[in-house]
Amino acid sequence: MNVSSVYRAAGKLPRITRWKPGQNLRFPIDEKGLPGFKKWVSTNPFNPGVHSAFDLMAYEGNDGRVVVGMPPRTPVYAMMDGIVLDILRQGPHGCYSSMDLVHSFCCTENFTSFISVSLIHLIAAKDLTVGMPTPVRKGQLLGTLMGRHRDRMPWDYHLHLAMAVGRGCFDKSGLFSGRIADTNIDPEPILFPREKPQFFSIGVPLNS
């Protein structure tokens, strides 16, 4: 029995459907919580080998100005049903923690390919703990970005969101083996299927 069967038996398995482009996702950050929000801009896009992610960091406001940095403690939500596989422990200010989720299983026997989402600079929600994989539902609170700190810059307040196609399996105790980041893919067209966000340079080198 793999962990899917364990969770299914307990009635806790998230509804896993095979991911496909254009799938209706829950956007990980609630735009209503961003003062004067008009649209997202791209400050640190996917760049293979350099920055294998998209940063939700800045937006254009209703006054046309670009706001850099998310409000401290911005909530972050699950984009799809899935299983939180791994949460790295928090670093300074909690802002270097990383949470790896797997979503959208395509199960064949004990082997599974999936989309994984890694969220970095996130403080995990209290009901998600380091250790045992935890099923999550689309829209569930996963955590918050860090709180306000005097020594941080506005662009430090962002969600680093990476996506990958992975393969692996769970054993009956719930342990996962496999690779969660075999092939990094560009999250931008998945986050923004209709309109590509404009690039906006914030004028400082970004590497996380």
Ligand SMILES: [Zn+2]
């Ligand atoms: Zn990043």
